[in-house]
Amino acid sequence: MSELAFATSNAHKFREAAHILQQFGIRLKRLASKGAEVQSDDVSEIARFAAARCSREYGRSVLVEDTGLFVDSLNGFPGTYASFVCRTLGPSSLLKLLGGKDRRATFVSSVAYCEPSGEPVVFTGRLSGRIVRPRGHGGFGFDAVFVPAGLDRTLAELSFREKCAVSHRAIAFRTFASWFTETNGQRLSAQL
Numbered sequence: 700m701s702e703l704a705f706a707t708s709n710a711h712k713f714r715e716a717a718h719i720l721q722q723f724g725i726r727l728k729r730l731a732s733k734g735a736e737v738q739s740d741d742v743s744e745i746a747r748f749a750a751a752r753c754s755r756e757y758g759r760s761v762l763v764e765d766t767g768l769f770v771d772s773l774n775g776f777p778g779t780y781a782s783f784v785c786r787t788l789g790p791s792s793l794l795k796l797l798g799g800k801d802r803r804a805t806f807v808s809s810v811a812y813c814e815p816s817g818e819p820v821v822f823t824g825r826l827s828g829r830i831v832r833p834r835g836h837g838g839f840g841f842d843a844v845f846v847p848a849g850l851d852r853t854l855a856e857l858s859f860r861e862k863c864a865v866s867h868r869a870i871a872f873r874t875f876a877s878w879f880t881e882t883n884g885q886r887l888s889a890q891l
Contacts, residue, residue: 701883702726703812705762706733706753711839712764716872718863723876733763742767742779743809743821750811750819760814762875764868767807768841770830772800781841790844793830802830806845806867810875822878824870838862 703720705727707713717727730753737748742765750763768781773796777784784792806826813819826847833843835855842854847865854862863869 700724700726701879702728703762703879704728704730704757704759705764706730706749706757707764708732709839712868714859715863715866715868716762716764718859719869719872720876723873723880725876725879727762730757730761736765740775740778742807743811743823745779746809746811747813747819747821750813754813754815754817754819758815760812762810762812764808764810764871766809766840766868768804768845769807770797770802770804772797772803785840790833790841793841793844794832797830804828804830804845806841808867808871810868810871812875812879820878822871822875824867824872824874826865826867826870 701724703725705713705716707729708731713727713729720727733749733753736745739745746763746765750761753761753763765779766781767779769775769778770793808824810822811819828845828847830844831846831853834853835843837857837859838855844853846853854866
């Protein structure tokens with residue numbers, strides 16, 4: 700089983716990532732923080748910058764993940780500032796801002812992997828859905844107000860395993876894991 704470091708201060712993200720990656724034979728070790736973030740409207744750029752900095756700082760290969768919630772009728776707000784908006788205003792704040800406007804939204808997750816001497820590689824997952832009144836007690840952040848397209852429950856109403864099967868984060872981490880296991884397998888074969 701491979702072991703990788705995941706730099707995050709969010710225990711919920713770590714639990715989800717660890718669950719998803721263990722299915723690919725990858726065990727995660729948690730690094731306490733990814734440090735200060737670069738300010739950007741692009742989650743891929745934020746993850747890429749943090750992964751490069753962390754891999755050099757820690758002297759090892761590192762994974763970093765960043766998420767944004769982009770609401771169509773709010774011109775993409777709160778976007779990459781979703782965590783800050785959720786902490787300071789709360790999930791219900793989106794409903795007040797939306798009023799009677801269209802409630803379509805997309806969660807975007809970017810997972811960046813970087814080796815100390817390399818350049819970051821980024822994998823992105825998108826989950827379309829809509830904003831609703833808060834429902835459910837699972838998950839974190841805006842999960843209680845987001846219903847994925849094709850479902851009738853919020854991410855907070857899904858079980859942990861159900862969320863790990865459909866979330867934006869799951870899509871990004873599974874894409875990374877497929878690439879990593881294939882790339883790692885090619886490296887091992889080349890060494891034989």
